[in-house]
């Protein structure tokens with residue numbers, strides 16, 4: 239019985255790994271990079287030690303708490319939100335920044351297309 243449970247657990251691991259990887263294809267990452275360049279890079283750098291533009295550097299964004307990059311003057315709203323940036327929170331935020339973080343300084347209307355939002359999040363997830 240114990241062995242069976244272990245095997246079942248292993249099966250789940252083996253099954254869930256490819257499903258997770260499939261959340262972001264290379265094509266989506268590339269599409270996201272192009273979208274980031276056209277939609278976000280005017281205000282955000284994404285390189286190590288990249289310039290602070292109007293918005294904070296987004297290198298290593300995933301796993302970071304909102305409003306926590308040292309040296310950047312965030313809105314009180316962004317700091318108070320204290321959300322961890324990952325796929326879901328990021329996709330929600332860029333759909334409508336003001337709706338997700340009421341009072342944010344980010345002057346961006348939002349990306350209307352859900353696939354585009356996912357692609358941008360896929361790209362940023364690779365910027366570790």
Ligand code: HEC
Nearest residue numbers: 277278281292293294304305312313316342343344345346
């Ligand atoms: C016109 C400038 C501008 C554009 C365009 C813009 N941003 Fe921002 N962004 C900002 C500013 C300013 C902030 C700080 C917001 C605050 O403190 O409330 C910010 C904050 C953020 C944060 C929070 C970072 C943190 O450290 O908590 C994320 C994530 C983000 N932007 C992603 C994006 C993405 C992705 C795009 C493109 C789809 C984008 N932004 C487009 C100006 C911009």
